[in-house]
Structures are given as C-alpha cells and as structure tokens.
Amino acid sequence: MSTPTSERTPSPTRPRVTTRVLVLVGLGVSLLVAGLLSFWASGHPDGLEFVAGSLGFEGSARDSATAGSPFADYGTEGVSSGLLSGGLAGVVGVVVTAVVMFGLVALLRRRSSSRD
Amino acid sequence: MHVPDGFLDAPTSVGTAVVAGGVVALSLARASRRELDERTAPLAGLVAVFVFAAQMVNFPVGAGTSGHLIGAVLAAVLVGPATATLCLTVVLGVQAFLFADGGVTALGTNVVLMGLAAVWVGYGVSRAVVAVLPTRPASVPFAAAAGALVSVPAAALVFVGLYAVGGAAPIPLDTLATAMGTWHLLIGVGEAVITFLAVGSIVAARPDLVHLARGRMPALELRTPEHVA
Numbered sequence: 001m002s003t004p005t006s007e008r009t010p011s012p013t014r015p016r017v018t019t020r021v022l023v024l025v026g027l028g029v030s031l032l033v034a035g036l037l038s039f040w041a042s043g044h045p046d047g048l049e050f051v052a053g054s055l056g057f058e059g060s061a062r063d064s065a066t067a068g069s070p071f072a073d074y075g076t077e078g079v080s081s082g083l084l085s086g087g088l089a090g091v092v093g094v095v096v097t098a099v100v101m102f103g104l105v106a107l108l109r110r111r112s113s114s115r116d
Numbered sequence: 117m118h119v120p121d122g123f124l125d126a127p128t129s130v131g132t133a134v135v136a137g138g139v140v141a142l143s144l145a146r147a148s149r150r151e152l153d154e155r156t157a158p159l160a161g162l163v164a165v166f167v168f169a170a171q172m173v174n175f176p177v178g179a180g181t182s183g184h185l186i187g188a189v190l191a192a193v194l195v196g197p198a199t200a201t202l203c204l205t206v207v208l209g210v211q212a213f214l215f216a217d218g219g220v221t222a223l224g225t226n227v228v229l230m231g232l233a234a235v236w237v238g239y240g241v242s243r244a245v246v247a248v249l250p251t252r253p254a255s256v257p258f259a260a261a262a263g264a265l266v267s268v269p270a271a272a273l274v275f276v277g278l279y280a281v282g283g284a285a286p287i288p289l290d291t292l293a294t295a296m297g298t299w300h301l302l303i304g305v306g307e308a309v310i311t312f313l314a315v316g317s318i319v320a321a322r323p324d325l326v327h328l329a330r331g332r333m334p335a336l337e338l339r340t341p342e343h344v345a
Contacts, residue, residue, distance in 0.1 A: 034169035062122035101164035
C-alpha cells in the first residue's frame with residue numbers, strides 16, 4: 001500500500017461526510033435493499049426452519065396472532081405483483097422502523113439532557 | 117432464526133419475555149447514559165433501519181437452506197451494545213406485529229436470542245479481537261466480522277438451551293445442537309461478510325462516530341498559531 005500520508009490520516013481541512021448526509025445515504029440504501037433487492041431474496045427455509053423440518057418439530061409452530069396483518073410475510077394485501085407487493089411491504093417496514101427508532105432515540109436524548 | 121409461536125412451551129416463553137423486559141429496561145438506561153450522545157444518536161436510527169432492511173434479504177447457504185443477517189454485532193460495533201439491543205428489539209417488534217415474522221408470544225425469546233445473546237457474545241469477541249489488532253480505525257471492521265461470525269452460532273446454541281428447558285416436541289438435544297450449530301456457523305459466514313462491508317463503509321466515512329473505534333482514532337495534530345510561529 002503506497003497511499004500518501006495525506007490520504008491516510010484525515011486532516012482537519014479534508015471535507016468530511018456530514019452526519020446528515022451519511023444518514024440520508026444510509027436510509028436510501030436501506031430503502032433500496034428492503035424495497036427492491038429483497039425481491040431476489042432466497043425463498044429457501046432459514047436455518048431454524050430447515051432444522052425444524054429435518055428433525056420433525058416444525059409442526060409445533062402455530063400461526064402468529066398477527067398472521068392477518070395486511071403486510072404478513074412481507075407482502076402487501078391486495079397487490080398481486082410480487083415485486084410491488086414485497087417492495088411496498090419493505091418500504092412500509094423501513095418507514096415504521098425509522099419512526100420508532102429515531103423517536104426512541106430522541107426521547108432518550110431529551111430525558112438524559114434534562115437530567116444533566 | 118426468528119422463533120415462531122409454539123416451538124417453546126408457555127412457561128419458557130413467559131420466562132424469556134421477563135428476561136427480555138429486564139434487558140430492554142437496563143439497555144434503555146445504559147444507552148442513554150453511556151452510548152447515545154448528540155453526535156452518535158442519528159446513527160442508532162440508521163442502524164435499526166438498515167438491520168430491518170438487510171434481514172429481508174435471505175441468502176442461500178446450500179442444501180435448500182438460507183439465512184439472513186441478524187445485525188447484532190453490526191449494531192453493537194457501530195452504536196454500542198446496549199443501543200444494539202434496543203435496535204434489535206425495535207426491529208423484532210416491527211417484524212412480529214406488522215409482518216407476522218417471529219411469533220408474538222415468542223418475541224421475548226427472539227429478543228433474548230438476537231438482541232441479547234448475539235449482541236453480547238459477538239460484541240465480546242469483537243472487543244477481544246480489536247484489542248490485539250493495531251490501534252487504528254481500520255482494525256474495527258475485521259474485529260466486527262470475527263464477532264459477527266461467532267454471534268450467529270452462539271444465538272443458535274442459546275436456542276438449543278431454551279429448547280432443552282421448554283421445547284414443545286421431544287427432540288434429541290445433541291442432534292439439535294449439531295444441526296443448529298453447523299447451519300448457523302455457515303450463516304455466520306454471510307453475517308461476517310455483510311457486517312465487514314457495512315462497518316467498513318461507516319469507518320471509512322466517519323470513524324469518529326463508530327463506537328468500537330473510540331480511543332482508536334489517530335491523534336489529531338495541533339496546529340495553533342503558536343506552533344507555527
């Protein structure tokens with residue numbers, strides 16, 4: 001590696017990625033992953049489902065109480081196109097997760113700053 | 117790895133729910149006291165969202181089996197272990213209630229497996245590995261990958277432990293442990309690759325925000341007018 005020193009050690013003058021840009025790019029990537037890339041996800045059973053199937057205890061699984069959710073199993077009720085149905089579910093999941101987690105963090109920050 | 121309703125009996129599910137509740141309460145306190153500050157808080161929101169998104173993408177691991185990222189070590193290395201527990205709990209809650217992925221009565225079990233066991237075992241491994249690597253931010257993605265690799269079979273073996281306590285169907289435990297451990301070690305390889313890439317991207321862009329890189333930043337050179345003169 002013959003990187004010049006100036007590129008290895010960040011100098012105070014080097015323009016750095018702001019937190020806002022980093023978070024916005026990250027959210028954009030997450031939307032693409034959940035809304036589009038997920039369409040090509042493997043449909044095979046996951047490790048636990050596979051083991052449960054091969055050892056014969058998958059039958060003890062019960063349907064979740066939320067199995068009637070319009071987004072159950074990462075599809076959107078009433079949308080027939082697989083790409084659109086899964087993509088919508090992914091986008092909804094990203095938005096809901098963002099609202100809950102950014103909200104929780106804001107709440108924790110407000111409480112700890114009022115204590116200081 | 118999402119455990120559905122019915123795999124574990126009711127007393128075990130109640131027990132894991134109580135443990136999960138306690139862990140979340142402790143994590144809320146620790147995260148707000150020691151991990152989340154004004155600079156790093158936005159990253160916590162992003163990490164939860166990315167973990168949700170990445171968990172939708174199952175990758176094949178052979179023989180008709182797939183796995184997906186858990187994201188426990190990815191989160192712990194970037195935003196700290198207590199905040200990682202909160203991220204995973206939010207993701208698991210959204211999945212259970214909105215997407216029927218992972219049972220509702222099994223939510224406590226899933227928090228214990230992925231939000232507690234995978235986070236702390238994996239984070240412990242990453243801490244140990246980063247301690248023997250050169251003191252610079254570029255070491256962090258390698259330590260994160262090592263922790264991620266271990267975190268998945270660790271969570272799988274904790275499931276076997278819980279199954280030993282309250283599994284609904286009688287299954288020989290050594291067979292279950294071998295099968296769960298082997299498949300989840302394979303899935304752990306995928307976990308390690310994704311974790312390396314994700315942590316590496318953040319370390320490249322903003323190492324100052326990364327929890328495990330604290331104390332590993334290159335010393336800043338002081339260039340005050342006095343020094344120049």
